[in-house]
Amino acid sequence: MSDKSKLSYYFLKKPDNLVQESNSTPQRTTTNSEIVNINETIVLTEFLDASSPLSSSTSLILHDLSEIYENSSTTTANRPPTATIPTITTSTPTAAHEYDLLNNISINDSSKRDPGRGPTYAKDFLLLGPYQPNIKFPTINRRHFCYTWFQLYKWLEFSEMTKRAYCFVCRYAYSEGQSEKGFTVDGYNNWPVAIAKFNKHQATVSHKYANDLWVNAVKNHKNNNDVAEQLNRQHEKQTSENRLYLQEIIRTVLFLARNLLELLELRSLDNDLIKSKLKSLQYTHHSIQNELLYLIQENILSEIVFQIKSAKYFSIMMDESVDISRHEQVSLVIRYTDDQFHVYERFIGFQRASSTTGEALFKLLVTWLKQLDLDINNIVGQCFDGASAMRGIYKGVSTRLLQIVPTALYVHCNGHILNLCLVDLSQAVVPIRNNFGIITSLYNFIEVSAKRHKVFEDVQKEAGLVSVSLKALCDTRWSCR
Structure with missing residues (x-):
């Protein structure tokens, strides 16, 4: 009987005849639960009787890999009763850490391991290997996928999504143009000639080549001798x-922005980490110090802005002053409350500030709030001094802001009001004015003469007084109070 006639004879018969034929065999007894898997028995019988065996090189390699991802006792217990076939057993125990890795992966999550998702996901399941579900496989033209093929082809896997077979090792080492798409991307489902195709x-x-890559990857993972992994560690x-050392640098910068090198030298006497890194990896250039301070400033500012946004409504306080470089500097303070008030x-x-006019200061305020990503319409109060550029009823900052945000109530700074009252009062009382x-x-x-200033310091030392310096009297500056 030819192979084609033999296949027709087996698969066109009714199930009762197949069961009767199977029951006539003295080696085994077929039950009702085995009827579904009759095709597996027939195909395996033909396969084991075939004259052409499996490829020896691939079979030996995959048999050796059975100790990596398969335990013969548990696998046999989970499989349905079918025809007796050669069983691969191993005596090499699996490492404890490998069991931990396998247990950390959801083996039953078919949506993640399913080969129908594509070849790119195979690397995520290196140790688990092929996805081989124990299900009732769908029938196509009276033929279906046989579960026992998993024993014969260790690389074989089945997709519950596409109902097709795939090659795990080829998916693992997938290369477009070189890997066979029928076993990596599209899948295979021509079951009558499946064994020959496999x-x-x-x-x-x-x-x-793909099988060798997978075997080496598993061995490297088991032996923990992967060069890339060692370099990564x-x-x-x-x-x-380096991060710990950088933390010490940041702490030092926060503690003392000046004389950083001298302070690091001092701290290296009792800090081995600073001592070992100071000469080779310094991070002490002034640009790095400034960058660290800038990053710290940005971090603090972002936290303040987050709190302001959480409160939603806020008030602003602005003032301007001339620094030692004769530059006009405008300061901004924001006042807000939390949910506990x-x-x-x-x-x-x-x-x-490029100019101190009301228009220039108002534009500066608006631009500043936009940079902070704060809504100007949420301002409920504004507080300035009594300068005309701030409180002017026609072109002052407060007037311009009220035109946009009517709820921004203007309050003249009480500190400035008190200071002006005291100045006027001191001018009205003759003894105080003379003093x-x-x-x-x-x-x-x-102070206008360096020699007289030196004499003033010497007199203080001779009298045992704490050395102090005189400050100029100013009606509108807090530094002279």
Whole structure:
């Protein structure tokens, strides 16, 4: 009987005849639960009687891999009763750490392991290997996928999504243009000639190459001797040390922005990490120090802005002053409350002003709030000093802001009001006015001459007094109070 006639004879018979034929065999007894798997028995019988065996090179390699991802006792217990076939057994125990890795992966999550998702996901399941579900396989033209093929082809896997067979090792080492798409992307489902196709596939050069890659990857993972992994661990160790060292640098910068090198030298006497890194990996250039300070500033500012946005409504306080470089610097303070109505006043920073007119200062305020991503319409209060550029009823900052945000109530700074009242009061009382006049004259007499300032310091030392320096009297500056 030819092979084609033999296949027709087996698969066109009714199930009762097949059961009766199987029951006549003295070696085994077929039950009702085995009727579904009769095709497996027939195909395996033909396969084991065939004259052409499996590819020896691929079979030996895959048999050796059975100790990596398969336990023969548990696998046999989970499989349905079918015809007796050669069983692969191993005596090599699996490492404990490998069991931990396997247990951390959801083996039953078919949606992740299913080969129908494509070849790119095969690398995620290196140790688990092929996806071989124990299900009732769908029938196509009276033929279906046989579960026992998994024993014969260790690389074989089945997709519950596409109802097709795939090659795990080829998916693992997938290369477009070189890997066979029928076993990596499209899948295979021509079951009548499946065994011949499987034998032909595993004999290809691309499959053998992919199998070698997978075997080496598993061995490297087991032996923990992967060069890339060792380099990665060394890199992570070096990165961890560098981060710890950078933390010490940041702490030092926060503690003392000046004289950083001298302070690091001092700290290296009792800090081995700084001592070992200071000469080779310094991070002490002034540009790095400035960058660290800038990053710290940005981090603090972002946290303040987050709190302001959480509160939604806020008030602003602005003032301008001339610094030592004769530059006009405008300061901004924002006042807000939390959900418990605790009041917070946060200093935002300084901005250099090109002009001190009401229009220029107002544009500076609007631009500043946009940079902070704060809505100007949420301003409910504004507080400035009594300068005309701030509180002018026609072109002042407060007037311009009220035109846009009517709810931004203007409040004249109480501190400035108190200071102006005290200045006017001191001018009205003659003894106080004369006292301030004498102090101003003394300041002009001593501080305008370096020699007289030196004599003033010597007199303080001889008298056992704490050395102090005189400050100029100013009606509108807090530094002279």
